[in-house]
Amino acid sequence: MRNFSSKELVGFIIGLFVAVGFLVYGYGVFTNDFVSFDDGLLIYDNISVIRAGSLWSVQWAFANYDPELYIPLTFLSLQLDAIIGGMNPFIFHFTNLLLHIANALLITWIIRLLFKRLDIAVLLGLLFLVHPLNVEAVSWAASRKDVLSSFFFFAAIVGYLHFLETQSVKLHFVSIGLFILGLLAKVSIIPLPLVLVCIDWYKSGTLRIADLWQKKGYIAAAIPFGLLALLGKDVVLERSSPVFIGLLIPKSILFYLEKAVLPLRLSVFYPIDTSTITLAHAAVLVPMLLLAAVVGALWYFRTKRHTWSVGAIIMMLLFIPSFLQYYRGNDLYLASDRYMYLAFLGLIIIIASEIAKIISLYKLKITYGVLGIVIISFSILTVKRSLVWKDTLTLFTDVLQYEESFLAYEKVGSELLVLGKRAEAIEALKKSIDLAPSSAAFVRLGIAAEETKNWTDAKLFYLKALESSPEHAQAHTNLGRIYWDESNRTLAIDHMERAVENHPWNMMALGNLASMYTLTGQKEKALEIIDAILLLEPNNERVGPLLKKLGVQR
Numbered sequence: 001m002r003n004f005s006s007k008e009l010v011g012f013i014i015g016l017f018v019a020v021g022f023l024v025y026g027y028g029v030f031t032n033d034f035v036s037f038d039d040g041l042l043i044y045d046n047i048s049v050i051r052a053g054s055l056w057s058v059q060w061a062f063a064n065y066d067p068e069l070y071i072p073l074t075f076l077s078l079q080l081d082a083i084i085g086g087m088n089p090f091i092f093h094f095t096n097l098l099l100h101i102a103n104a105l106l107i108t109w110i111i112r113l114l115f116k117r118l119d120i121a122v123l124l125g126l127l128f129l130v131h132p133l134n135v136e137a138v139s140w141a142a143s144r145k146d147v148l149s150s151f152f153f154f155a156a157i158v159g160y161l162h163f164l165e166t167q168s169v170k171l172h173f174v175s176i177g178l179f180i181l182g183l184l185a186k187v188s189i190i191p192l193p194l195v196l197v198c199i200d201w202y203k204s205g206t207l208r209i210a211d212l213w214q215k216k217g218y219i220a221a222a223i224p225f226g227l228l229a230l231l232g233k234d235v236v237l238e239r240s241s242p243v244f245i246g247l248l249i250p251k252s253i254l255f256y257l258e259k260a261v262l263p264l265r266l267s268v269f270y271p272i273d274t275s276t277i278t279l280a281h282a283a284v285l286v287p288m289l290l291l292a293a294v295v296g297a298l299w300y301f302r303t304k305r306h307t308w309s310v311g312a313i314i315m316m317l318l319f320i321p322s323f324l325q326y327y328r329g330n331d332l333y334l335a336s337d338r339y340m341y342l343a344f345l346g347l348i349i350i351i352a353s354e355i356a357k358i359i360s361l362y363k364l365k366i367t368y369g370v371l372g373i374v375i376i377s378f379s380i381l382t383v384k385r386s387l388v389w390k391d392t393l394t395l396f397t398d399v400l401q402y403e404e405s406f407l408a409y410e411k412v413g414s415e416l417l418v419l420g421k422r423a424e425a426i427e428a429l430k431k432s433i434d435l436a437p438s439s440a441a442f443v444r445l446g447i448a449a450e451e452t453k454n455w456t457d458a459k460l461f462y463l464k465a466l467e468s469s470p471e472h473a474q475a476h477t478n479l480g481r482i483y484w485d486e487s488n489r490t491l492a493i494d495h496m497e498r499a500v501e502n503h504p505w506n507m508m509a510l511g512n513l514a515s516m517y518t519l520t521g522q523k524e525k526a527l528e529i530i531d532a533i534l535l536l537e538p539n540n541e542r543v544g545p546l547l548k549k550l551g552v553q554r
Helices: 006-031 039-044 055-063 072-085 089-115 118-130 132-139 141-166 169-185 192-204 209-213 216-232 234-239 242-261 282-300 306-324 337-361 364-387 392-399 406-418 422-435 439-451 455-468 473-485 489-502 507-519 523-536 543-550
Strands: none
Touching: 006 089, 006 118, 006 132, 006 364, 039 072, 039 141, 055 072, 072 089, 072 141, 072 169, 089 118, 089 132, 089 141, 089 192, 089 337, 118 132, 118 337, 118 364, 132 141, 132 242, 132 337, 132 364, 141 169, 141 192, 141 337, 169 216, 192 209, 192 216, 192 306, 242 282, 242 306, 242 337, 282 306, 306 337, 337 364, 392 406, 406 422, 406 439, 422 439, 439 455, 439 473, 455 473, 473 489, 473 507, 489 507, 507 523, 507 543, 523 543
């Protein structure tokens, strides 16, 4: 049997990863729809993506948050997808998968450079590629920011490792440039400078101030992005309790490790009861003691198990940004699968060191066989998990198998309403409100009431929605329409103005407000709104008739 050349071997590995990636995720890529869970916010209702290809969209990407994160490069990548494939979900899922495959290859490259074992690197790269815990980051279109920022994060590490080997200043600056691009995709990769210090520690066996000073370029790049992130997270930081965060950290870390080893009963939500967040509760105390024991063991074996300490610290560093994400709205969640995506690097480094030792003691075939079984088993689980992201109804019905979630009931109720299953929809929405009254559930009940022409109940539901979320654009829009039909022009215009104020690119609200101004003789205001519409949609079909009524030619 002839030996493969380096190029042939690289080509084979890339082909293998592409084949496995599409085998595991391919069906979902071609069939999964968007889900009503930030996909609208970032993609199909995002005016910069809808208007992709214009200079205005590019400017919008750099001028806006998502609304909490500054992610201009992510928005640009989504706009590029829209230019290539329109608003078809396929193109967005396809790009996510390509990025995930690239990330798995980059992890393979990193492990190869660190451990000098291509076989171990390929096996662990495949393990990352097919791990069920990564499904959320890949199959959720709105998680583009995670896979895109991770791509630049891993690429920056590869560049740095080659810089260490060659001392090429050019490679050093390339690595910093990749880091900056990653920060533009999502700031969660900000711990990279400290991760690189850990890599220095792994390679030299000692921690040196000089190694940290060498990262000054990375640190200088990280500081402004860190400040931008804090500006976007002001509401989250205000809501977050340092005590709660401190008590939850050990529990969430052990939770991620458990799911990494045994990825069963995965969910979009892992809600946690705030009443259990106390040192007196075993659910908090036991993880804290276990984590303390692990830290103690790592310290004790820091010489014999040096790589374990390096991997554990890298994993901890990459978890840190997620510690500000326990709150979603007013609710507390223990974890999100995608927050393990970057942190896998630390775990994989630990696994790689142990596999290298096992291979030196036992036969290769046994080790490869065990890893092969794990990879195949995880692949099967990942195929099943990726299909859970088929659509909104499938995703949130899956959530309700494990948790009574008000948000899941609201999403299920909303989808059932669209499907015409009104009775089931109302039942789900009422369950959502029983668990936690939310503006979204009240709005859906208002829509259900409108379908039976029960305008009184519809108004009551919309007003209830505005009690909990005064800025809810759809509630204002629907109320404005009902009041207009009841000839209450003042209230109708007031609510439509609030809808536009809170959602400046809501085309329904803009069109309705322009019509209301036109029909009430407020020509200047009507033209101002029409200009806003034309800026967003130059060929909007409602504009022509309105201009004709106003007696304006353009």
